[in-house]
Amino acid sequence: MARHIVVIGGGPAAVFAAIEARKKDPSADVTLVTEETCEPYEKPPLSKAVLLGKAQPGDAPIAGPGGLAAHGVTAKLGTRCTAIDRAAHQILTTGGALPYDALVIATGSLMRELPLLPSGMPRVHYLRTEAHALAIKAGLTSCKHLVVIGAGLIGLEAAASAAELGVEVTVIETAPRIMARACDEKTGALILAEHQHHGVDFDLNVSVTEVTAQLDGSIALETSDGELYVADLVLVGAGVKANDALAAASGLDVQDGIFVDAQCRTSDPAIFAAGDVTRFTTPQGAVRLENWRHAQEHGAVAGRNAAGASDSYKAVPSYWSEQYGLYIQGIGWPDPSAQTVRRPLPEKSALVLETRDGVVTYALGINAQRDLAAVRRLIERKIPVDADDLADPAKPFNAMLKAKA
Numbered sequence: 001m002a003r004h005i006v007v008i009g010g011g012p013a014a015v016f017a018a019i020e021a022r023k024k025d026p027s028a029d030v031t032l033v034t035e036e037t038c039e040p041y042e043k044p045p046l047s048k049a050v051l052l053g054k055a056q057p058g059d060a061p062i063a064g065p066g067g068l069a070a071h072g073v074t075a076k077l078g079t080r081c082t083a084i085d086r087a088a089h090q091i092l093t094t095g096g097a098l099p100y101d102a103l104v105i106a107t108g109s110l111m112r113e114l115p116l117l118p119s120g121m122p123r124v125h126y127l128r129t130e131a132h133a134l135a136i137k138a139g140l141t142s143c144k145h146l147v148v149i150g151a152g153l154i155g156l157e158a159a160a161s162a163a164e165l166g167v168e169v170t171v172i173e174t175a176p177r178i179m180a181r182a183c184d185e186k187t188g189a190l191i192l193a194e195h196q197h198h199g200v201d202f203d204l205n206v207s208v209t210e211v212t213a214q215l216d217g218s219i220a221l222e223t224s225d226g227e228l229y230v231a232d233l234v235l236v237g238a239g240v241k242a243n244d245a246l247a248a249a250s251g252l253d254v255q256d257g258i259f260v261d262a263q264c265r266t267s268d269p270a271i272f273a274a275g276d277v278t279r280f281t282t283p284q285g286a287v288r289l290e291n292w293r294h295a296q297e298h299g300a301v302a303g304r305n306a307a308g309a310s311d312s313y314k315a316v317p318s319y320w321s322e323q324y325g326l327y328i329q330g331i332g333w334p335d336p337s338a339q340t341v342r343r344p345l346p347e348k349s350a351l352v353l354e355t356r357d358g359v360v361t362y363a364l365g366i367n368a369q370r371d372l373a374a375v376r377r378l379i380e381r382k383i384p385v386d387a388d389d390l391a392d393p394a395k396p397f398n399a400m401l402k403a404k405a
């Protein structure tokens with residue numbers, strides 16, 4: 001009898017889990033259940049090419065041009081999982097019950113909502129799905145002033161897209177600097193300068209204290225430093241939280257994210273979980289990662305293991321962001337106590353490397369893709385490096401790989 005493998009979710013973790021499960025066990029009956037009504041699509045373009053009108057969300061199906069069907073996966077679109085019945089080995093959905101031999105939960109993240117600016121309030125937007133992106137894009141066509149709350153990756157990408165469309169943009173951020181979670185002060189300042197060069201205004205180290213809907217439909221926002229902004233549109237990018245309520249309700253071990261072991265197994269051996277929704281142990285402690293590459297690779301491991309493999313996930317986290325002509329990448333585990341080396345690069349590019357015990361542990365680059373491809377391998381293979389060589393643009397990273405691999 002074919003094994004039933006069920007995957008809940010419609011993001012990269014779910015799609016790669018389903019595809020890899022089928023590859024590992026071609027006789028398995030693999031079903032992916034997603035509440036979204038379309039073939040799973042990539043989220044990264046939503047804040048970039050989609051807002052700019054250069055792409056449609058459906059242009060980039062995660063499973064490739066033939067969709068999930070081309071991989072032998074049954075997709076149940078527009079179907080929400082409402083409960084996991086662990087005793088009966090089945091999930092309950094808006095389309096009925098589905099039995100499973102192995103289950104993968106990949107329900108991703110939910111946006112953190114600000115009580116003063118709830119989703120559903122007219123002209124207030126959050127950005128997570130294609131429907132959100134298309135609504136923001138439509139709103140931007142008649143928008144004169146966009147206020148973005150939050151200078152993290154999503155907020156800044158949306159700010160850059162709006163500025164490129166000619167919209168006046170103000171970014172309000174509670175931290176004293178932008179991208180404080182993702183990058184060092186100097187690199188952050190370079191990105192800030194690029195935004196300012198495109199006319200984006202910043203109000204840092206403040207929070208929104210009062211919100212008033214105006215008679216003409218615009219929104220007045222008062223900040224803790226006494227500024228008043230009137231916006232035609234507000235976009236909130238205040239971070240995300242794990243969408244782990246289903247797992248918690250079914251009694252799985254959930255600690256701000258579904259807790260999984262190195263093989264993506266939850267506290268129930270028949271249930272795996274992957275991607276943004278999980279928390280797992282690393283040498284850096286228990287972490288949640290919220291980026292595309294992690295979701296894809298974690299999902300693949302969960303899917304193979306649900307189909308009978310016993311692969312381990314070895315995370316070297318990485319993310320990218322695109323703002324104007326800046327291609328920003330972070331690879332590895334940032335650590336404020338690590339030694340920092342800055343390699344001089346031409347204008348509008350940067351490369352900062354962190355080392356610990358003679359190996360590179362983190363790298364942050366702007367327009368340094370070629371260097372970072374080699375640095376990723378230095379990090380993954382823990383190759384010993386010389387700090388002076390790292391700082392010397394005449395010493396190629398590839399040579400460090402060849403010399404010491």
Ligand SMILES: Cc1cc2nc3c(=O)[nH]c(=O)nc-3n(C[C@H](O)[C@H](O)[C@H](O)COP(=O)(O)OP(=O)(O)OC[C@H]3O[C@@H](n4cnc5c(N)ncnc54)[C@H](O)[C@@H]3O)c2cc1C
Nearest residue numbers: 009010011012013035044081107108275276290291292295
């Ligand atoms: C606008 C935007 C831009 C981004 N840009 C980048 C970038 O440039 N670089 C980068 O590294 N990362 C980026 N990310 C982050 C990256 O997209 C996420 O980390 C990744 O999508 C997480 O994948 P996931 O599969 O774990 O979860 P998600 O992609 O969140 O997918 C979860 C899916 O599960 C579905 N679901 C949830 N609950 C249920 C249920 N009960 N029943 C059925 N279906 C359910 C949801 O509808 C959703 O389709 C971006 C994210 C966004 C929103």
